[in-house]
Amino acid sequence: MINEKFLNNWLKILNYNNKINESLEIDEITEKITIPFTPIDVNALLIYNFFKYLYPEIINDQQNVLDIIISNDKEKILDTILYETKEPGVPISYEKLNTNIIKSRKFSTENLEESFFNVQKRVLKKKELRISHIRIFKEEFIEILNKYLKKSDDLSFHEFFISLLEIIDKSIREKLFFISPKPNLLSFLEDFLQFFNNFHLSTIFELLFRNISKDNYVIIFYSRAFSFIVKLNIKSTKKVKNCIKIFNPRDLEIEFDKLDKHEILKKVNMKFKNNLIYLIEQGQILRILNELFEFEFPIQKEKLNLFLQKLLFQFRSFQSNWYRHPPPKMYRAFYRFLIRLLGFNYNLKKISHWAIPELLYKSDLIFGMNSKIVLILYNLNPEKDPEKKNNVVILLETENNAVTNIYYPSIDTLEEKNTKISIKTIRNELSTEYGYINIVIKIDKFLIDLIIQNFIFKFTKFQLFSKLKTIRAIKNEKYLSMYPEMPIYKFIKKSNSLKIFKTILPILIDKHEF
Amino acid sequence: MTKVDSKKPLVVVMKGDTPQECLINGLDKLGGISKFIKKDDVVFLKTTLRLPFGFPNNSNIDLVDKIILECKKAEVKKIFIGAYSSLDFSTKSIDLILGLSSYFENKGVEFVNLDERYELVSNDIKIDENEYSNEKIKDLRNQIPELILNVDKIILINQINIHPLFMCDLSLLNLYSILPPKFQKINYTHNFKEIVQNNQYIKDLVLKIIDLYSIVKPTLVINDIFYALEKAGPFIYKDSKLKKNNILIVGNDALATDIITLKSLGFDIEKNPLILECKKQAVNPNNFDDIKCYGEDLDELDLNLIPCYSNLDQIRAQNITIHSGEYCSGCYHKAYELLNFIKTLLPKDLKYLKECSLLIGLNPPEPMNKKNILLFGECAKIATQNYDFHKVSKIKGFRKKKEIQVQNKAIFKIDGCPPSLKDSFCKIYDYFGKKNLPELNLIYKLLDSLDISKYNK
Known part of the structure; x- marks a missing residue:
């Protein structure tokens, strides 16, 4: 059964939830408990608030839940635990029910909706309690979780995230747990992992982690009802407990209710010096995430366009939806004015959130509405980084503006010296098997990292030279080559880096008068 | 089988x-x-x-x-x-x-x-006179690449x-x-009013297509x-x-x-x-x-395809108001292409265009706004010669202010009957300038980098 330490912690959480629900003095609760599935200790009140404000937004916003543990062959019901919730999302009691409460013949993970309906009826009859959803775990899931929980205390920040994502990945792919009614988050993850069959959640995290600047961050997730502060020290290779700390504003003796956001940032800065402090509106993040989870696969470009518009709008909403201390220099009028004198309009408050996604439509013109594009993610310096020797070949097939299929063809080794001829041959070879290939793009991981670093993570910094360096890398066939060559690629190759930057910038940034 | x-x-x-x-x-x-x-x-x-x-x-x-x-x-x-x-x-x-x-x-x-x-068939190639009785068809035959005729x-x-x-x-x-693009084109140099009234463009195009089909x-x-x-x-x-x-x-x-x-x-x-x-x-x-x-x-x-917009107003390009009079299929076709390409390729530029009036055909209604008037095609140019928008009032003088009528410079004309798409974009680019048209500017640079002019004779 489940790890004893985890269970004890879980019971403690329920106990505190119950106490808080019974309107005990909140200030009296000072004890630290561990966030489930993580080694991070926080104040019990914070966990209560997570359940109260986040669980209903992401999983289910109704009361009472039943956990069911089933055998790996799905034939037997091993355990049933009922959690009563007075407020949606906040469990306050733990009651093991007799497994006979569920009739095996009326329970099947193949027909979850009907099973849920039957279980709901049975629980209502026996316990006079209406459950809003069921969570079903296979025995194997518990075993994997136990293995992870055993070592979780000793993991570093990086290892912790990778392990957690691997568990999620495996559990979803191998259908080790179910929730009914299915929340959008779960549907999204299932579809995403099924669609991007060879991709792993941990790979995406790796890509981002590799490129994020290893500073100390403090992130304030702000909302009127419940704010919390996360302190991240991702540079550290220490245990997770030391890398991530989560605080209630009360822990820092800051009353958020009485302060405006600039004052909050200043106060938090006084507590955590030498840190980059971000304040993000929780509501905006949840809105974006909920939009993302509502995506259906294959994703239609029109929906993606709308989503990107909303995402970019968040980026440009500095000092309305997100704040930073110290504020990025690029947002200072004088600094911007100086850069404008040099001929660059780099006003991030005017990021063209509506025009940038429109570029997606232009890709329809080049590649067509039905197309096949081959991407070769190539690592040019395997000696330097022996772990990442593998080249990934992805064939994206689109139909009517949506990626409908992803294939992972195998190709013979790329010739490093004569890449152009080599990718031309690859195009012809793959066309025999998959039909007409519109384009083969070979891109080095080094360039991907450079683009993520300089154009995404460092988007608040002007840093002309690092941006020009990225453009120079794009021009270098060692890092990027394609066949046939797209007009934009030809333009980049033939033009001076500064000219490219000056030509493209007015499309990415709206006009702004000082 | x-x-x-x-x-x-x-x-x-x-x-x-x-x-x-x-x-x-x-x-x-x-x-x-x-x-x-x-x-x-x-x-x-x-x-x-x-x-x-x-x-x-x-x-x-x-x-x-x-x-x-x-x-x-x-x-x-x-x-x-x-x-x-x-x-x-x-x-x-x-x-x-x-x-x-x-x-x-x-x-x-x-x-x-x-x-x-593959060069075109030279004029001195032997043509069976009985086969092509019509001079027009003989000319047309000479415009077809030799290779296609010989297969x-x-x-x-x-x-x-x-x-x-x-x-x-x-x-x-x-x-x-x-047919090479230059021979595909149908252009007129005079009698613009009659061309519009008879809808001559489509008639000539159809005849040419049928003539070609006979060869x-x-x-x-x-x-x-x-x-x-x-x-x-x-x-x-x-x-x-x-x-x-x-x-x-x-x-x-x-x-x-x-x-x-x-x-x-x-x-x-x-x-x-x-x-x-x-x-x-x-x-x-x-x-x-x-x-x-x-x-x-x-x-x-039951495949019913949704047809194209039959009316140019339906294309709805932001900031472009259509003032249409009686126009022929030639101008309609070219304006249709122009508006759709602008809408597709230049969404950002459209926002910067400010209010722009596109006048097309014979006797188009006079625009209220006298700024950024685009006269599309010869018929619109001729038909609007006496329209009020050609003059705008300007106040001159420092002490004694005086209102005078001057030539409206906010008008740009796209020549041709019907005008070509290439000329239309060039005129728009010249009139509004690259600062107001960042996307068109990029497109021109992309075309330059392709050396298209080198291959286009």
Whole structure:
């Protein structure tokens, strides 16, 4: 059964939830408990608030839940635990029910909706309690979780995230747990992992982690009802407990209710010096995430366009939806004015959130509405980084503006010296098997990292030279080559880096008068 | 294999899961590829190659591959493939962007650079005087590349999309693009009013298409409506929708195949100017009953494609107000293309244009706003000569302020009857400037980097 330490912690959480629900003095609760599935200790009140404000937004916003543990062959019901919730999302009691409460013949993970309906009826009859959803775990899931929980205390920040994502990945792919009614988050993850069959959640995290600047961050997730502060020290290779700390504003003796956001940032800065402090509106993040989870696969470009518009709008909403201390220099009028004198309009408050996604439509013109594009993610310096020797070949097939299929063809080794001829041959070879290939793009991981670093993570910094360096890398066939060559690629190759930057910038940034 | 032997033109409407499957079954119904292609034939595959962009701007290459395979099975001597583009792109520049020649070379097929390698038939070539009694047709014949005239068989692979003048892209229209772009164009230099009133443009275009059809007749015609653009076309525009119909139409006669295609797509053939003129000139097949149609039942198909906007106002390009008078199909066609391309390629620039009035045709209504007036075509230029917007009042003087009438400089004129798309973009770029048109500026730079001018004669 489940790890004893985890269970004890879980019971403690329920106990505190119950106490808080019974309107005990909140200030009296000072004890630290561990966030489930993580080694991070926080104040019990914070966990209560997570359940109260986040669980209903992401999983289910109704009361009472039943956990069911089933055998790996799905034939037997091993355990049933009922959690009563007075407020949606906040469990306050733990009651093991007799497994006979569920009739095996009326329970099947193949027909979850009907099973849920039957279980709901049975629980209502026996316990006079209406459950809003069921969570079903296979025995194997518990075993994997136990293995992870055993070592979780000793993991570093990086290892912790990778392990957690691997568990999620495996559990979803191998259908080790179910929730009914299915929340959008779960549907999204299932579809995403099924669609991007060879991709792993941990790979995406790796890509981002590799490129994020290893500073100390403090992130304030702000909302009127419940704010919390996360302190991240991702540079550290220490245990997770030391890398991530989560605080209630009360822990820092800051009353958020009485302060405006600039004052909050200043106060938090006084507590955590030498840190980059971000304040993000929780509501905006949840809105974006909920939009993302509502995506259906294959994703239609029109929906993606709308989503990107909303995402970019968040980026440009500095000092309305997100704040930073110290504020990025690029947002200072004088600094911007100086850069404008040099001929660059780099006003991030005017990021063209509506025009940038429109570029997606232009890709329809080049590649067509039905197309096949081959991407070769190539690592040019395997000696330097022996772990990442593998080249990934992805064939994206689109139909009517949506990626409908992803294939992972195998190709013979790329010739490093004569890449152009080599990718031309690859195009012809793959066309025999998959039909007409519109384009083969070979891109080095080094360039991907450079683009993520300089154009995404460092988007608040002007840093002309690092941006020009990225453009120079794009021009270098060692890092990027394609066949046939797209007009934009030809333009980049033939033009001076500064000219490219000056030509493209007015499309990415709206006009702004000082 | 269905044995088919008939003097009537044969057309098969084939349904299937893939275009390739439809093609094979369609050919089977027509008696197999050997009915059309013989051993050691030299074959020219005329495809749709409108722009250096992807499908369905151009033909479905997977379908073309299947045809190539079939031709090879018939042991042909040589296969050529090619076409001229619809706009001012040379075949070479299209090839550079799409990488077609190396692709087809790998399949043992020659992608023909019609602009460079194959010269036009010289005027002194011997023409059978009896064959071409009409001088106009003789001239037209001289404009067709020699290669196309010399091959044994022509197979037409036509990607069907919606079309502003002919309901949809008919195979006869596709055949028209065996003429170099400069000969495809129809321009007028005088009598603009009469041209508008008689709707001369479409009449002349239709006559030219039919004349060309009398010279070159494809052996096999494939109208690919498996996927087709509706609502806006024939190029991919912002408003275009790709409809999957799962149908391919194959025939041994271009006109017959077009009639069946129009019927399949739910269009009224009696309203199609090309079909009407063919009927008038008694080009066979003269009516629907003269065609032997196999495969799907046309009455049950129900494919109805959404037609193009018939009114320019419906295109709704932001910040551009259309003031239209009486205009002909030439101006409508070019303005339709211009507005759709602006809407598709320059969404950002449109926001910066401020209020812009596009005046088109004879006697367009006078715009309220006297700024940014675009006079589209010769007829609009002539018809608005006496309009008030040519003068604007200006206050002059420091002490004694005086209102005077001066020439309105916020007017720009696009010449030509009908104006060309290239000139229209150039005029817009010159008038608004690169700062207001960052996207058009980028497009021009992309075109420069392609050295298109080097390949465009």
